[in-house]
Amino acid sequence: MNEEILARFGNDLRRAGVRVGTGELADAARALALVDLTDREAVFLTLRATLVKGAGSLEAFRLVFDRFFAPPETRRRRQEQERLREEERRRALQRSAEELTYREPHPETSYGPEEVRFQLTEEQLLAYAEMPAERRQALQDYIERSFMNLGTNPRIQRSVEGVVAGTINYWRRSGKGAGRGVVVEDPRESLLWRDIRTLSEEEFPRMAQLxxxxxxxLGTALNRRYRPGRRRWRVDFKGTLRASLSTGGIPFRLRRLSRHGRxxxxxxxxxxxxxxxxxxxxxxxxxxxxxxxxxxxxxxxxxxxxxxxxxxxxxxxxxxxxxxxxxxxxxxxxxxxxxxxxxxxxxxxxxxxxxxxxxxxxxxxxxxxxxxxxxxxxxxxxxxxxxxxxxxxxxxxxxxxxxxxxxxxxxxxxxxxxxxxxxxxxxxxxxxxxxx
Amino acid sequence: MRPEELGAALERVGYFADRDLVLSLFLALELEKPLLVEGDPGVGKTEVAKAVAAVLGYPLIRLQCYEGLDEGKALYEWNYQRQLLRIQLLRDRPEPAAAERDLFSEEFLLERPLLKAIRSPGKTVLLIDEVDKSDPEFESFLFEVLSDFQVSIPELGTVPARQIPVVILTSNNERELSEGLKRRCLYQHLEFPDPVREARIIAAKAPGAGEELAAQVAKAAAYLRTLDLRKKPSVAESLDWARALVALGHREVSPQAVEATLSTALKHRADQEQVAAAGGAGVIARRAGGER
Known part of the structure; x- marks a missing residue:
């Protein structure tokens, strides 16, 4: 396999959170020379044995491998899907921004701005797009009512923006808006990174194991101090000298000190x-x-x-x-x-x-x-x-x-x-x- | 030796490895790199090293790790008592410097497993078992052996390996190993064998069990491992279970047979209670296919 391809694969692994060093990539290159490169499974196992160093990275490795070494038609299909998803995301952002913009109905007679746009993050706009239609409508009505009744001065704008952002955030956090915006295939979305509230009962055994x-x-932490003990980590000079008195000053038996578990x-x-x-x-x-x-x-x-x-x-x-x-x-x-x-x-x-x-x-x-x-x-x-x-x-x-x-x-x-x-x-x- | 040949050779010595493990072993042998085998207790990690030693015909040198293991136990130690006796004998010798040089010669060196593997005139298989039980300091100490296959003894200098040993490290994953150690090794995660493979292991290692009983025990063990137990039955325990069934004259995993022998597979009271709550011997027998 071309070294450049291997280096790019290593880079993708690093981005997925798998720690891969140059030494490991060199090992992988040497190992690949020993296997049949047309055998996909052999390539997979070889790269896994040389690049993955812990059970926690196995799943991430599998995902990155599948993605990187996908057949051309799968890759094309995936790129197309990603393009469509990106387009839809952009459309959703635009639609949300439009819906949440207040437009002055009679700009010619008003002293205020013609339109008011809020400073919302992309996540907030996407979460808004996911809200049910009646919730979105209620929020739009609130904006319109507030500005029509109270005017559009900066103080009012700030407080309305606060309410809108707060409502969207509440909806996001209540877990109802968790579906979109999350990359389903993100390897970091593993058990370790999941919100502990969302862990299901079937996942408890794995969580318990972790x-x-x-x-x-906790039980393996050690004390800083050394004490006499059997584990023999350090020579206890004082103890050895004292013990040597019984053999006429010849330190025949060494006394040792060890660090005890805290x-x-x-x-x-x-x-x-x-x-x-x-x-x-x-x-x-x-x-x-x-x-x-x-x-x-x-x-x-x-x-x-x-x-x-x-x-x-x-x-x-x-x-x-x-x-x-x-x-x-x-x-x-x-x-x-x-x-x-x-x-x-x-x-x-x-x-x-x-x-x-x-x-x-x-x-x-x-x-x-x-x-x-x-x-x-x-x-x-x-x-x-x-x-x-x-x-x-x-x-x-x-x-x-x-x-x-x-x-x-x-x-x-x-x-x-x-x-x-x-x-x-x-x-x-x-x-x-x-x-x- | 090609991977397929290695797999077949492992089977001949009674170790039924899947393709993952065979390929990792093949790479470890070809690249002359240590192989770190990680997995739950009882999946057959230590057996890998024994089987490899048997296949290659190399002697197996085993270093069992534990908390507090130090270089005196793992690498070398000076034969202190012998040195003292020599001092007594040489008390009146005129040239003390030569006597001191003499005292730190190989004659007074006690070889421990790592040094033994390094200095062995022929190839060996070095098994560093349960490395996660040792202290992090000891892990750092292994770096030199694992990457350069040499050890440094201050009084003697660097001792390079005469023949690079086949090194297999095992870990139960009780604590995270250091990046440095992992970087120096190839990695293989071992799972419990699937029922078909486990049945083959049981049939090969428990004479008298027969294929039918072996398959049933393997299925029963696989079922028990799906439960949330404190200690899942290991392959060795399924073997004991099969042997116990044979010894008691059972030809199938029936509810009565399970009642009589389950303690060979489950060693915790809580686990036995859990199995009882999940339906007890009847369910196990049904899952094993021994109750028709």
Whole structure:
């Protein structure tokens, strides 16, 4: 195969998120010389063995391969489809912009501008195009009514634009407008990058496996200090000298030091109030994964009250059984949130053991609580009794609102998909792995 | 050896590989690059190395990785006690510098698996098993062996490989391996074998099972793997299952046979409960085709 074609293929892989270096491409070129290039499957397997370095990239590789090495007629058909899709997209953008433009009915008698166009993003215009006709009409009516009654001065324009953009954004986020605008074949649209709300029940086992893998790393973090031990990482000169006294000063047996695994103490507080219900699948997967990987774990569900669920997680039941038991046992589901009270109760229940300078507190919540100022103050007090508070928020950062103020006492992290979760576990909990 | 010949040779030693794996092995042998085999526990990763060693007739050198594994266990160590004894013997020797040179010679070197593979006069198969269980520092330490097939011993200098070994690394994917390590290897992801291939494995390795029973056990194992279990039955466990059925005189995977032998395939109480909730022995027997 021509090196230039191979280089272009490597480039496409990189764009799809597969890390391919020059060394790998050189390997691939050498490997291709050994196989029959007319055998499509052999070429596929050869390139995969040399260019892909992890199970996570297999699907992306397959998609890029199929696309890159498609038969000419398929490629032509695909180009044609892409052209049509692009045309339709442009038409939709134009139509939306037109529909959302206000035109002064009597420009000759008006002092204001003849037409008002809003500053909307392409995504917003496309989302508008997807809205049902009656919703679009309602929005157009609103624009027309507002400008006719209140005039078109810049202040009014700004506020109408705010309402229009807000309505479209709400519609997009409510999940109804997810169909178009998303490239279906995008390999990054894999499980790792999907919004955790949209994961279906069939995908839970795969998600559980991912979480188990991330969580397993928690148990492997190591202490900085060396202590005497069997693992023999470093010679313990002091210990060796002392031991040599018994053999007349000859250091016959070497003493060693090793680094011991740090067993992180983890206190997990999970919000299961009404606003968090749609994330509950993720939250419980996360808890089950943590319970399987971390030995010293204490876990509470909270809404208006708190409930200790550690013993249940420790029973070693399957995920489905655990979820069943949790939902049946908990009375906090869907209640309101009172973080201040929850922290009070946890502190009272868990006075000495887990509130210690070496324990990490993990809060999973959207931060929507009653009495926020008091809750923030309370979190500040709570933060003094643990090493660190890490707060995973499943909402997009721009929707945090007042919840962002918790950042004074906790490290707030957006956690909307498994890729973000992995990043947090890697970067925040396992600094050693980051260095590696 | 062409890929087809390699596949046939692997079958002759009892390893039934699919085309993906055969081609990856072929490339690893031809390009003289390490092959990283990743997959769930029990899919037959370690067996790959054993089968390759058997096919090529090379000795297998195995390095089992674990947390805390260091170069003293993996590469080499100085025979400290022996050095001390030599010091005692040479106490009154007039030229101390020569004595010191003497102490760090090959005579006092304890070879561990990596050095053994590098210094072996003939070709070897080096299996670095469960590399994901080792520490990231150890991974970096493997780089020199995997890319240049040489090791550096400060007191002796660089020791290049006499014959480049066939290197196979396995990983259960418990932690992400470093980019550096992955870059130096070819990669193969192993899945559980499909029921047809697994039936062939069982028929070959569990004498007395016969084709019919082997096919049923393979189908039953494939069904169990579709459930959300904590530990899916490995190929070795399906083999144990088939052997247990033969030992108890069952000729088919009937509900009674499953009741009596399921513990050879499922080793967690939660998994057994889960299977019971999904319909128990009856469903397994039906899926296996043993209940007509």
């Amino acid at each position: 979480i188990r893998r991330f969580s397993a790393r 067993r992180p103490k983890l206190l997990v507080l999970c919000d299961v109030s009404g606003s968090m219900v749609e994330y509950s699948g993720f939250v419980f997967q996360f808890l089950c994964g943590l319970a399987a990987a971390v030995k010293s774990l204490e876990c509470y569900l909270f809404a208006e009250e708190v409930e200790r669920v550690t013993p249940l997680l420790r029973e070693g039941l399957s995920f489905a059984a655990t979820l069943d038991r949790l939902t049946a046992a908990s009375r906090q589901w869907g209640a309101g949130t009172d973080l201040r009270r929850a922290l009070d109760l946890v502190e009272r229940a868990e006075a000495a053991h887990f509130l210690a300078p070496d324990s990490l507190c993990l809060v999973v919540s959207d931060g929507k609580t009653v009495g926020r100022p008091a809750a923030i103050e309370r979190l500040g007090e709570f933060a003094r009794s643990v090493r660190r508070i890490l707060w995973l928020n499943p909402l997009p950062r721009e929707e945090w609102g007042g919840a962002a103020q918790f950042a004074r006492y906790a490290a707030l992290k957006e956690c909307r998909n498994l890729a973000q979760l992995e990043g947090i576990l890697r970067g925040e909990l396992l600094p050693r792995h980051r260095a590696a």
